Amino acid sequence: MGLTFQSTGKNSMKDMFKVERADNKYIVALAGNPNTGKSTVFNSLTGLHQHTGNWPGKTVTNARGEFSYKEKDFILVDLPGTYSLFASSVEETIARDFICFGEPDAVVVVVDATCLERNLNLVFQVMELTDNVILCINLIDEAKKKNIKIDAKRIENELGVPVVLTAARNNEGIEDLKETLCVLLKDGVNPNKKRISYTTSIEDLVENLKPICEENVPFINSRWLSLRLIDGDTSFFNSMSQYIDKDTLEKLIIDSKKITSNIDKEKIREYITEENYKYAEYIKNQYVKQDNKKFSKDAKIDDIITSKKFGIPIMLLILALIFWITIEGANVPSQLLAKALFSFENVLTNWFNKINAPAWLHGILVLGLYKTLAWVISVMLPPMAIFFPLFTLLEDLGYLPRVAFNLDHLFKKACAHGKQCLTMCMGLGCNAAGVVGCRIIESPRERLIAIITNNFVPCNGRFPTLIAISSVFFAAAVKSTGKIIPAIFVTLMVIIGVIVTLLVSYALSKTLLKGVPSSFTLELRSLQKTSSRKNIIYIPNRQNHICSNEGYFSCRSCWCTYMDTR
Numbered sequence: 144m145g146l147t148f149q150s151t152g153k154n155s156m157k158d159m160f161k162v163e164r165a166d167n168k169y170i171v172a173l174a175g176n177p178n179t180g181k182s183t184v185f186n187s188l189t190g191l192h193q194h195t196g197n198w199p200g201k202t203v204t205n206a207r208g209e210f211s212y213k214e215k216d217f218i219l220v221d222l223p224g225t226y227s228l229f230a231s232s233v234e235e236t237i238a239r240d241f242i243c244f245g246e247p248d249a250v251v252v253v254v255d256a257t258c259l260e261r262n263l264n265l266v267f268q269v270m271e272l273t274d275n276v277i278l279c280i281n282l283i284d285e286a287k288k289k290n291i292k293i294d295a296k297r298i299e300n301e302l303g304v305p306v307v308l309t310a311a312r313n314n315e316g317i318e319d320l321k322e323t324l325c326v327l328l329k330d331g332v333n334p335n336k337k338r339i340s341y342t343t344s345i346e347d348l349v350e351n352l353k354p355i356c357e358e359n360v361p362f363i364n365s366r367w368l369s370l371r372l373i374d375g376d377t378s379f380f381n382s383m384s385q386y387i388d389k390d391t392l393e394k395l396i397i398d399s400k401k402i403t404s405n406i407d408k409e410k411i412r413e414y415i416t417e418e419n420y421k422y423a424e425y426i427k428n429q430y431v432k433q434d435n436k437k438f439s440k441d442a443k444i445d446d447i448i449t450s451k452k453f454g455i456p457i458m459l460l461i462l463a464l465i466f467w468i469t470i471e472g473a474n475v476p477s478q479l480l481a482k483a484l485f486s487f488e489n490v491l492t493n494w495f496n497k498i499n500a501p502a503w504l505h506g507i508l509v510l511g512l513y514k515t516l517a518w519v520i521s522v523m524l525p526p527m528a529i530f531f532p533l534f535t536l537l538e539d540l541g542y543l544p545r546v547a548f549n550l551d552h553l554f555k556k557a558c559a560h561g562k563q564c565l566t567m568c569m570g571l572g573c574n575a576a577g578v579v580g581c582r583i584i585e586s587p588r589e590r591l592i593a594i595i596t597n598n599f600v601p602c603n604g605r606f607p608t609l610i611a612i613s614s615v616f617f618a619a620a621v622k623s624t625g626k627i628i629p630a631i632f633v634t635l636m637v638i639i640g641v642i643v644t645l646l647v648s649y650a651l652s653k654t655l656l657k658g659v660p661s662s663f664t665l666e667l668r669s670l671q672k673t674s675s676r677k678n679i680i681y682i683p684n685r686q687n688h689i690c691s692n693e694g695y696f697s698c699r700s701c702w703c704t705y706m707d708t709r
């Protein structure tokens with residue numbers, strides 16, 4: 144069920160922010176939208192191996208690493224991806240709370256160079272919250288491929304925070320980033336740092352609230368806190384109750400109510416978000432240029448592999464090909480492994496006989512434990528060793544998000560979440576991995592459905608059994624063709640697995656899980672904004688947004704990231 148305050152307890156949540164501040168070590172947080180390459184930047188800087196992959200929501204808790212540069216020591220904290228500091232999921236809360244309460248010396252906001260406009264909302268929010276901010280525009284290699292030109296110097300002048308261009312996967316710009324960090328921590332904040340100004344009435348409210356904030360919670364930026372009191376960010380105040388004492392929080396709320404009692408907080412919140420997006424659009428129009436020719440080439444490929452006509456057939460073909468390679472390719476190593484491991488069984492038996500071990504001990508250790516282990520290893524290891532690298536290849540090519548896109552319509556009809564198809568793909572390799580992967584689904588009901596139904600996807604440990612069963616059922620086909628093609632039967636089983644999953648998901652959501660909150664029921668705001676990428680509409684002050692692609696695709700949570708993936 145992922146991490147929750149309830150499941151992990153207040154104190155263990157607090158532990159996430161406890162970074163031992165050793166002498167002369169700077170704490171640097173890596174924040175950013177999901178899938179922008181934060182963990183890749185983290186790995187490049189620290190030499191560690193945080194999990195990376197081409198889909199959002201991989202990092203679900205803070206990871207820490209250290210590096211040194213020019214005799215300065217840094218503790219780097221890789222935060223989960225977040226679209227905004229108005230946190231709406233546990234991962235977003237972890238990221239937001241670390242920036243607020245973890246007291247980092249600097250925050251590096253990693254953004255995706257190929258969709259800068261969308262990422263800037265978070266940058267502005269972080270800039271509002273804390274002073275030492277570096278904007279790291281990553282994936283600059285991808286931007287170049289798409290003929291996107293970003294004028295980093297002018298963005299730096301505009302925002303008043305250092306801007307570094309990186310292609311973290313190739314280690315490009317990483318030295319620059321280290322240097323910039325050093326300079327920022329040595330020279331301090333640029334006094335001309337950009338601050339988005341709001342209407343006079345909001346600015347007046349902020350000025351009135353600032354002294355109250357400074358008096359009660361001096362360690363949080365008073366302008367930022369005043370704005371949250373004005374726009375009524377309840378999620379943040381829930382978090383605050385974990386870190387500051389009850390009386391202080393109550394006093395802050397009571398004092399502020401005198402000033403904020405007659406305002407429409409919802410409206411102000413939407414207005415503030417809209418201003419942020421307007422400014423992001425302005426920056427994009429001024430400092431980002433794109434030649435659409437190259438971009439349209441990618442879009443054409445996208446159009447084919449996600450089209451109504453070809454999307455599903457192409458997906459089935461690719462799936463069948465992967466099974467074919469996995470099953471056929473695993474045959475030989477499986478046999479070799481079985482031969483080697485089972486011949487060792489005889490050695491063990493001889494050895495047990497030699498020492499006159501009792502039959503029951505031989506039975507338990509050799510015929511039971513060892514033989515089972517030998518079977519499991521020889522049957523499961525080779526297909527896994529083939530399937531997972533192939534799966535990773537699809538992930539890195541960005542095909543998996545397209546699979547999710549193609550199947551979203553179906554999943555939506557079954558009251559399930561589109562991301563479930565990724566956890567099901569994972570389940571093909573191993574159901575345990577699939578179930579663990581369900582933590583990427585934010586909404587409780589869909590996550591529970593995905594966990595419960597993952598078992599209907601045949602994991603590759605069950606392939607041999609499936610093939611054996613298939614051979615019995617399709618004996619006639621075997622007779623007429625002379626042989627069966629296991630990959631086809633496994634693909635069939637997978638299709639049956641998907642159908643059963645959808646039916647059970649629907650049944651569960653209509654019966655047992657009826658009362659559990661769902662992402663579909665989350666209110667969609669009227670304030671929407673069309674992004675630079677056609678067909679994508681944001682509802683910016685939430686993680687929720689709708690993607691509309693010729694009217695047949697609508698999405699929830701961070702879905703449109705899929706459309707934007709490389």
Ligand SMILES: Nc1nc2c(ncn2[C@@H]2O[C@H](COP(=O)(O)OP(=O)(O)OP(=O)(O)O)[C@@H](O)[C@H]2O)c(=O)[nH]1
Binds near residue numbers: 179182184199309
């Ligand atoms: N081409 C290219 N790919 C990159 C670069 N940086 C990261 N990637 C790829 O982008 C994908 C996402 O990278 P991650 O580091 O996992 O992203 P993240 O921001 O940590 O993602 P979450 O933890 O899910 O929020 C991976 O497939 C990376 O290999 C880059 O500079 N260039």
Ligand SMILES: [Mg+2]
Binds near residue numbers: 182195201202221224
């Ligand atoms: Mg990550």
